[in-house]
Amino acid sequence: MFDLTLSFDNGPTPEVTPHVLDALARRDVTSTFFVIGEKLVQHRALAERAHAEGHWIGNHTWSHSRPFGLMDADAAISEFDRTQQAIGSLMHRHRLFRPYGQGGNLDKRLLSRAAVEHLAREKATIVVWSALPHDWQDPDGWVERALDQIAVQPWSLMVLHDLPTGAMRHLDRFLGLVADRGGRVRQDFPPDCLPMIDGRLTQPLERYLAD
Ligand SMILES: [Zn+2]
Numbered sequence: 001m002f003d004l005t006l007s008f009d010n011g012p013t014p015e016v017t018p019h020v021l022d023a024l025a026r027r028d029v030t031s032t033f034f035v036i037g038e039k040l041v042q043h044r045a046l047a048e049r050a051h052a053e054g055h056w057i058g059n060h061t062w063s064h065s066r067p068f069g070l071m072d073a074d075a076a077i078s079e080f081d082r083t084q085q086a087i088g089s090l091m092h093r094h095r096l097f098r099p100y101g102q103g104g105n106l107d108k109r110l111l112s113r114a115a116v117e118h119l120a121r122e123k124a125t126i127v128v129w130s131a132l133p134h135d136w137q138d139p140d141g142w143v144e145r146a147l148d149q150i151a152v153q154p155w156s157l158m159v160l161h162d163l164p165t166g167a168m169r170h171l172d173r174f175l176g177l178v179a180d181r182g183g184r185v186r187q188d189f190p191p192d193c194l195p196m197i198d199g200r201l202t203q204p205l206e207r208y209l210a211d
Contacts, residue, residue: 001182003155005189006031007129009060009098011162012039012046020162021050023172027179030187032127033162034060034098037083044086051090056187058096058127059083067102069210073114080118094125094198099208104132104159110208116196123199128208130193131158135167142167143174150183155190 006024011017012035024031033050035057040047047057061068061079068076084091097119099110106128111119119126130153133146142160150156162168178185195203 001184002150002153003184003186003190004150004178005155005157005186006160007034007098007127007157008032008160008162009034010036010039010064012043012050013162013164014043014046015164016168017043017046017050017162020168020171021053021055023168023175024055025053026172027175027185029175029185030054030056032056032058032092032096032187034058034096034127035083035087036060036064037062037079037086040083040086047087047090056092056096057087057090058092058098059087059124060098061100064100067100067105067109068111068115069109069208071112073112076112076115077118080115080122080124084122095123096127097124098127104129104134106208108208108210111205112210116205116209119196120199120201124196125194125198126196127157127189128193128195129157129159130190131156133158133160136161136163136165139165139167140170143170143177146174147177147181150178151181157190157193
């Protein structure tokens with residue numbers, strides 16, 4: 001038995017997000033979509049559909065260009081604020097923010113002190129992750145890696161991507177295999193993946209902060 005929370009980053013994407021939503025609906029699964037601001041303003045209807053179907057919408061930066069730890073403070077703050085504005089009424093009440101990890105790196109590139117201070121002022125909730133099957137690099141092989149990763153921890157928060165790599169063709173099969181193995185898919189987040197909740201730190205952030 002294990003629990004699994006799913007998140008879909010880097011959308012919305014017209015060729016992919018509707019298919020992901022269909023697969024999740026078939027399996028009666030809800031998740032979170034961490035959207036890129038500049039894509040959201042072009043494809044807002046997709047996020048509206050996700051929201052209407054019970055999924056949560058979070059901020060995944062405006063341009064997804066550089067991790068906040070490698071960006072100057074004003075640029076990082078603007079990346080966050082513009083995306084919050086674009087999400088508007090679709091934003092989850094805990095103001096979910098997923099930092100850009102440039103390939104999924106949970107390290108000192110992730111955030112800067114100035115960015116964290118801004119996130120605290122804005123009462124944001126920082127959502128990191130604990131399972132990363134690299135679906136974008138291995139569109140067919142990610143399912144096996146994902147199953148291996150979630151089998152060895154009691155509750156995983158997985159990052160997948162609603163991007164046109166072909167990987168999401170396997171989403172329905174993956175969800176079937178999770179169910180076959182006794183996995184329980186849930187929408188809420190494991191506490192260890194939330195280093196900040198509503199602007200309050202829940203764990204030291206040093207390991208994610210640029211020096
Ligand atoms: Zn991303």
